Amino acid sequence: MTPAPRTPETPGTPGTPRTPAAPRTPAPFSLHPELDPTALGAFVTALESGDVTRLAPARAAEVAALRSVAVFTRGKVSGADGDLLDAGLWRRTGTQPRPVIVMPSPWTSLGWLAYAVQATLFAARGYDVLAYTARGFTGSEGQVEVAGPLDVADGSRALDHLLERTTGPVTKIGFLGASYGSGISQLVAAHDTRVDAVVALSSWGDLGEALYENSTRHVAAVRALLAAAAKARLSPQTQSVFDNVLADRDVRGTLRWAEARSPFTHIKELNRRQVPVFYAHAWHETLFPPNQTLRMFNELTGPKRLTLSVGDHSGPETPGMLGLPDRIWTDAHRWFDHHLRGIDDGMADEGQVLGEVMWSRTLEPRPTWPSLTEHVHRLYLAGGGELAEQPEAGWTATVLCGVDTPATVADTVVTSGYAELAGRPKVYPTGEIDRTVAAVWAAAPTPETLRLRGTPKLRVTYRAANPGSGFVAYLFDTAPDGAAHLVTHAPYTDLGSPPDSLVSADLELQATAYDVPRGHRLLLVIDARDPFYADANLPRATLAFTSPEPTPSYLDLPLG
Structure with missing residues (x-):
């Protein structure tokens, strides 16, 4: 008999094996739920x-x-x-x-x-x-x-x-x-x-x-x-x-x-x-x-x-x-x-x-x-929570680890996609994202439809007090009333940096073809925990995001 899948591991010291929680009986699940x-x-x-x-x-x-x-x-x-x-x-x-x-x-x-x-x-x-x-x-x-x-x-x-x-x-x-x-x-x-x-x-x-x-x-x-x-x-x-x-x-x-x-x-x-x-x-x-x-x-x-x-x-x-x-x-x-x-x-x-x-x-x-991407537009992460046209150094945005936020990849693996197919993509209440457990940057409202085509890229620098750290970055399309849809995301984990060092994270968000309507804003959210991914951070640790002058933090948007 196949052993049951395990629940999330209990946190341990980064770099050492962690103790898995007790196994549980899996609920019935299919990767093809509509097949009869x-x-x-x-x-x-x-x-x-x-x-x-x-x-x-x-x-x-x-x-x-x-x-x-x-x-x-x-x-x-x-x-x-x-x-x-x-x-x-x-x-x-x-x-x-x-x-x-x-x-x-x-x-x-x-x-x-x-x-x-x-x-x-x-x-x-x-x-x-x-x-x-x-x-x-x-x-x-x-x-x-x-x-x-x-x-x-x-x-x-x-x-x-x-x-x-x-x-x-x-x-x-x-x-x-x-x-x-x-x-x-x-x-x-x-x-x-x-x-x-x-x-x-x-x-x-x-x-x-x-x-x-x-x-x-x-x-x-x-x-x-x-x-x-x-x-x-x-x-x-x-x-x-x-x-x-x-x-x-x-x-x-x-x-x-x-x-x-x-x-x-x-x-x-x-x-x-x-x-x-x-x-x-x-x-x-x-x-x-x-x-x-x-x-x-x-x-x-x-x-x-x-x-x-x-x-x-x-x-x-x-x-x-x-x-x-x-x-x-x-x-x-x-x-x-x-x-x-x-x-x-x-x-x-x-x-x-x-x-x-x-x-x-x-x-x-x-x-x-x-050929999907005709040009790339760079926005910089600024200290006032803006995605700005010019780099800004000297700011810090601190995120408390160990706490989930409304920013998540999806409600469930596989089956959340069926709602998207039915024309009902998940609506994210961005106003409920606690800024003490997530760092948030918003772009100016788009003057016309913004055609994202290709692979967005993110560079961000942060300081982690402990060895072993990570985050998940989400890019949202946010309407004027604060309701948002997920455009794309990606996780990032650093396992090799010494304690209290600056980590320079360069990552590609998942590719997309997304039209951001006129008057909507792009919202970049970074938090330290998502149920879809393992958490490399210690509980109650912090990640301090910043933007050094020689290597500013930025988001590259592929436009078509």
Whole structure:
């Protein structure tokens, strides 16, 4: 049985292991809360039997279309070490040439069932498809290795299984995954030269950076992964790594573990073969923050596409997994049609980046990621709480540690993004932020719409009385009545500076495409505690922010 995730650690002396609190039983949690296993199960049963009486008309039509050209079967794939993996197989009838797609499952007890509708749509369009459940989940044997070598070997074994059962010649091969399956798909493509194209939805590029963003432990993400895998069988190493992140142990060991599981580590192989990769990501992603995936995307030299949307992990692509119209899945089909079937569908002539603007949801294509930002406007942190046009030295803004504020990343991992998708982003009461536990700087009201496009950057200097310190920086769009929406944020932790020294923090906030309305203000808030991240500060310690004359504190705004 998988041990329960842990509650936040009790504070200890920075630089030494901390004592984790007593374990608790995790509440039921899903990274894909809108997926209905009963409905998906009924759909798969209809694929087998042809009886569509329990399905909605649209789903019934999909079943009929599939059964007229292909055969669906459930079965097992012989994975690495002889472990059997649960799978669904869609095989086109006839002997005509066809491309094939392998789909490793997301991090969910649904396993491959999550792909049932989309795999059916791909098969009806001319592909043979194998969707399988990653090892350690649901009906698959083995233990969860988090995209380790056995998972990569499983992907190749699944491809072998599909190729052996395809009745016609195979032209090209694609791997597609959402969430967990997206990381596995990229890694298989890097190691297996047979793979011709990849679709990676809500993915990661650098797993170490996702777990330790700016040296800050992402404890909420780890707890969410543990809760979502409560019925899975984690390997002892996987459980140990997750426990170590929560308990602040063996950071170097965890980063070594994560390095092998990061597609970014193997990017040379993807580039050597110019493997086309399609990414879909959310601006407010709380599991795999977008900057680490952006770094991967920008280093790819082959054909590539990135679509960034309002919402959180897996939310933007979930409608398509339910069989509803979804532009992300539409583009995933177009990506494979172009790169696996050779169809001229205009994909090659479109820009590399498609960004959905908050909160208008306008879609903006751009030729490259750098082209989003036309120029950078620098605002300086001033002593009167202003974001000013000129630097100002000699001021101090002191923050008391150990106290949370209304400035937080989100209410919950993943599910807060569904409110954003529904047009109800969280409203932050900025007037309730206690200025003794947070430092706040406000810009002048914008005379016209301010188009933030790209990656904001923050430089700030502070003095910490103790070794080990950190903060979280938030950028808000604030209306005249004080109600605010979160634009972006980033954590920062310093573990190496001696006590009572000045720390110069340079960090990138997460990338954004945000329109600040006319008359609104940008508000920069820095506090020392957020439930999403581990707290490196001692309770009741203070952080004294300042702006030395030689190296002033500033915020760089990317404008488009």
